[in-house]
Amino acid sequence: MRNMAKGSFKVQVLQAREGAIVASVNRLLAEKGYDAMTVDEVAADVGIAKASLYKHFTSKEELAAAAMIRLLDHALAFLATLEAQPKATALERLKAVARWTLQVQLAGEMPALPAQNSTLRAALAANKTYLDRLMLVSDKLGEWITAGQKASQLNRKLPPELILYTLFARACDPVLSLLKAGGKYSDEQIVDLLLTTCFDGLCGHAKLRLA
Amino acid sequence: MRNMAKGSFKVQVLQAREGAIVASVNRLLAEKGYDAMTVDEVAADVGIAKASLYKHFTSKEELAAAAMIRLLDHALAFLATLEAQPKATALERLKAVARWTLQVQLAGEMPALPAQNSTLRAALAANKTYLDRLMLVSDKLGEWITAGQKASQLNRKLPPELILYTLFARACDPVLSLLKAGGKYSDEQIVDLLLTTCFDGLCGHAKLRLA
């Protein structure tokens, strides 16, 4: 019956080190993207040898998967806080999720994975922990989406998957970085502008925060 | 006065070969993305030796830039056909542009460049031909955007750059490939759905083509 409960001190040290590794990976993925991130950089950033990294994670793909799991866990924690507010409507919750996603991106903490890398996609598709977290997030958002459509807060003619994908896509919206690079708007304004275009469209007569 | 007019037969052959190269690059960029595309593949696809490629284009970055210029030229040609229709409103033209962009993507002909590759960005920023074409497209779209806002066809509260960027972003919309992978909708339905979410938002009460 070894390592009962939370495990020995030694185990906790190891888990803390893994947490530091994943945090570094997350930051580097947000900064440079998956392809430009090298395992050497990760090791240097954490302050350990590359060979030691490979004792914790067996490949670069697994490092990326760990970062994604970390992100999804943070998302799940945020979804839980939203669900704890019984007065909020489905639409308000979905907008809050989109806002959170954009803020993570603005903070430089959104890991960027290439959509076309097939080996990476295969590794993620084979990672049960990742798939599990992804399904938890998708299911919760799916509930709110159908609720929002029933209440006519969301366009009832749109397939729910489309709405789900559109919300997920806010995590890699290139418009955010372009507006940010322009330097004309504050972070809060950028978030409001993108939320407006997402939920009300380019034609919509939404009032933003001004009017 | 050598090479007058369109040049000799020899020059035309060379230009045709360069066209074939750029077409291959465009297809490979659309299929695998910039990082996964190798110069060896391009050479094999065109059917010439890699060293010959480097006689036409001095680097992989220049290959990508040539593909982008080709794309922008196609876009400019399409914009010209739109401008030849005097009855069309600004909004109709912008929707037609967005539709064209999505159709290029669906046809597997949209080159995919990583937003974060700094050396590639530098090469593009130093390419005057590319910048010239990009500015021509941006200026024309900018005209229509401001016209659409004056006519209240577009939300007047949105900064014009935001609208421009949002239209550009349709060229790499991940929602399209997700819907396509789902297999539940025809290409035309996918285009209509994405146009609706883009211009009318997730909340909008647009009728799509059904109602």
Place this chain on the structure above:
DNA sequence: GTCTATAAGAGGATAGAC
């Protein structure tokens, strides 16, 4: 300008001592 052959280097992954 086209080819074959190769340089030059980056980067993922591992061997083996401790």
Place this chain on the structure above:
DNA sequence: GTCTATCCTCTTATAGAC
């Protein structure tokens, strides 16, 4: 499990003959 040192593959780019 951590380290140093190394392997090995892939990829960009070029040399030099024709």
